[in-house]
């Protein structure tokens with residue numbers, strides 16, 4: 001990695017304000033639900049919305065790429081090409097040659113700070129409002145006998161979400177995201193059209209060329225680039241998911257991944273998240289930067305996580321979200337890399353679900369909100385370690401010609417003109433009812449009364465690029481080749497890192513928690529309290545239960561890079577693992593009952 005990389009893409013992707021700017025995002029005048037995309041597709045009454053949505057995606061693909069309202073420009077807000085969108089530079093314009101080298105993130109998106117959930121909210125609204133405006137135009141072109149139905153559908157259209165933590169996601173990514181063609185009822189009747197939900201062809205080259213063999217135009221002998229480089233996408237090439245040496249998608253591999261990771265990673269992640277009342281802990285995967293006094297008190301790697309109110313970053317929406325990116329993209333797939341992820345249209349269906357999870361979490365914990373904190377990665381407009389709070393401008397999303405949207409502005413989704421079906425259903429009720437519904441929806445199966453966890457604390461910046469840290473139980477020989485279908489595989493923590501972070505000025509930690517209960521059940525490991533053997537200390541006479549775990553031997557940590565290679569836990573930044581459990585209070589649906597917590601020990605690397 002070096003400066004030459006940043007300058008080579010900079011010249012070819014200069015973005016400028018065109019006549020189409022400024023792009024102002026306006027709330028919708030009527031509240032309609034953002035539907036589950038499976039309902040939109042399968043339910044006759046919503047199908048016209050689906051017909052319009054897909055055609056609208058194609059329409060924004062087809063807009064001139066210089067247009068700020070084109071898919072290319074909107075997708076490029078998240079990471080590359082690291083240039084001003086709609087002229088928004090902020091007070092500290094990003095300089096590829098210096099800021100990038102110092103580890104500042106050059107996209108506008110917030111990761112690893114409290115603005116992760118709210119920043120993506122106006123981002124979703126930006127693409128959604130562009131799709132709605134196309135849908136309205138398309139609806140008016142239907143023949144008279146269908147026009148009314150389609151005009152109504154366009155008026156009610158909101159971007160649908162794909163719930164990839166639902167049990168149905170174990171079957172993989174729905175076919176309407178993976179087929180090259182799709183049948184729609186268009187203004188010219190039923191037609192098979194090119195499916196824009198599968199992929200997007202880049203109008204200009206994205207990222208920078210890699211050494212020979214590692215670029216898509218080397219197909220059929222394409223060697224997937226090693227994980228520390230963003231894949232290069234030459235102009236005219238499409239986005240891909242789990243590509244092979246011919247630069248073709250391998251949907252079977254992607255879908256197998258979903259069948260394994262939905263129950264082991266995604267569902268437990270959301271299940272845990274709906275127990276976390278503290279916004280700081282809920283909102284993002286980072287624990288601490290050394291410049292960040294606000295976060296110091298969470299003290300990662302403390303010998304006993306049970307003593308912390310809020311369970312010390314037990315689970316966050318971002319950690320689970322990170323897992324989706326790796327699982328759907330695979331090595332060299334666009335979704336796997338923060339810099340280029342926004343160019344795969346599946347990104348927006350995924351982030352709509354993340355926004356739904358955020359809205360539902362707000363519904364469960366209406367009084368918990370954004371504390372003042374620090375943006376540890378910086379963004380295109382914000383320098384490293386900027387203070388962030390609910391009034392921070394969510395650039396580049398304009399509320400008016402002079403103002404940007406803030407988190408405070410987007411706190412209530414209904415005020416923006418949308419809701420989610422399950423959120424609407426529990427409106428006005430005791431938040432406990434919504435929480436009980438969500439815990440039931442994502443509950444682990446089988447549903448044991450006590451659940452066991454391994455929490456990992458990982459120093460960020462040890463490796464560049466995305467990777468995952470797999471947890472196996474009672475398999476000291478586990479390595480990168482051990483199949484994740486093994487009964488010993490419990491789950492993973494994703495490290496979704498962008499490649500700019502070659503230099504990190506302060507120590508930042510990421511935490512994630514793996515639910516190992518189902519794995520223990522499969523392996524027949526004893527789980528009940530009365531199974532414990534009492535251990536009497538011969539000197540003091542103190543009686544204490546023998547731990548069911550020997551943390552050093554029974555929990556096996558295997559970091560795996562996207563290319564399948566392994567590195568040791570220490571090299572991957574793993575500093576500490578901690579094992580503990582909580583009892584499930586079935587009466588109050590309160591799962592993480594602090595008084596029932598048991599701690600089994602820490603292993604340091």
Ligand SMILES: [Cu+2]
Pocket residue numbers: 321325351
């Ligand atoms: Cu994301």
